[in-house]
Amino acid sequence: MCKEKSLKIVLTLLPMLLIAMLKILILLSLLCLGLSQAHSQTCISHRVNLMGAPENSLEGIQWAIAESATGVEFDIRLSKDGVPFLYHDRKLGDELLGADCPRGKKVRKVYSSQIIGSCYLENGEGIPTLKSAIDELKGYSGHIFLDLKPKMNEVFYQLIEGSWLFTSDQVRYLSFKKRGLKPLRERWPQAKTLLLSIIIPRGLFYDGVGFNKGLKIFVGLFRLLGKDLGLWTLNSKKQILKAIKKKADFIITDEYFLCKNTLEDLQRSL
Numbered sequence: 001m002c003k004e005k006s007l008k009i010v011l012t013l014l015p016m017l018l019i020a021m022l023k024i025l026i027l028l029s030l031l032c033l034g035l036s037q038a039h040s041q042t043c044i045s046h047r048v049n050l051m052g053a054p055e056n057s058l059e060g061i062q063w064a065i066a067e068s069a070t071g072v073e074f075d076i077r078l079s080k081d082g083v084p085f086l087y088h089d090r091k092l093g094d095e096l097l098g099a100d101c102p103r104g105k106k107v108r109k110v111y112s113s114q115i116i117g118s119c120y121l122e123n124g125e126g127i128p129t130l131k132s133a134i135d136e137l138k139g140y141s142g143h144i145f146l147d148l149k150p151k152m153n154e155v156f157y158q159l160i161e162g163s164w165l166f167t168s169d170q171v172r173y174l175s176f177k178k179r180g181l182k183p184l185r186e187r188w189p190q191a192k193t194l195l196l197s198i199i200i201p202r203g204l205f206y207d208g209v210g211f212n213k214g215l216k217i218f219v220g221l222f223r224l225l226g227k228d229l230g231l232w233t234l235n236s237k238k239q240i241l242k243a244i245k246k247k248a249d250f251i252i253t254d255e256y257f258l259c260k261n262t263l264e265d266l267q268r269s270l
Helices: 002-036 058-066 130-137 154-161 178-187 213-224 237-245 256-269
Strands: 042-045 071-078 084-086 143-148 171-175 192-197 208-212 228-232 250-253
Touching (some): 042 143, 042 256, 058 130, 071 154, 084 130, 084 154, 130 154, 143 178, 143 250, 171 178, 178 192, 192 228, 213 228, 213 237, 250 256
Parallel strands (some): 042 071, 042 250, 071 143, 143 171, 171 192, 192 208, 228 250
Antiparallel strands (some): 071 084
């Protein structure tokens, strides 16, 4: 009697198991197809770190244009009075020059008038405003990644809306914070947004994701979902080759020319 019941249970569960196995096989097949499909891969200059120029500088942007770099990435922070500047750290750092520069203070606690004319990069130029960077980039045909550090304000939105960046499909807005991208996505539904991840892969409902190099194992899954994929910050040939093998769309690097040459060498060998 027990054998008959066991057999009946097995026969009942067997179709369900077969269907589950079939779904897994289909998913794996689609994953392999997604990874094998040809697509363009692009090197992105992290913080526009080019030719020895200071990071997040107009000089770096000028080099990107002169060298026809395929992509640039820079950081945006807001001053106390809401002016968007190109700067990465929360606080004005010791690398800045100028006797009156309020080094050590948080950018959001300092008025723009205290930054402009007081704080200078290592090459002597002032910390660029976003407006000056937009003006410098006019006509640039590469990808432009804007890493939004805090939640942006009306000054930022109006500045972008009044510029050529607003209609460019090469522009992507990045952030580690969902709350930083939420108002932007509501205001600009057409904008391409990438959610950045360090430990846990996120970004399912965004246009793309930016992964720390340690999360490269998830690239295949998100590629299957049709997301733009960026890996950062890859500064060795070994790391860059792994990203290429994983089919990452964007390779974000401090060593732009190493990335560019590695990609070109592989393309010539095909």
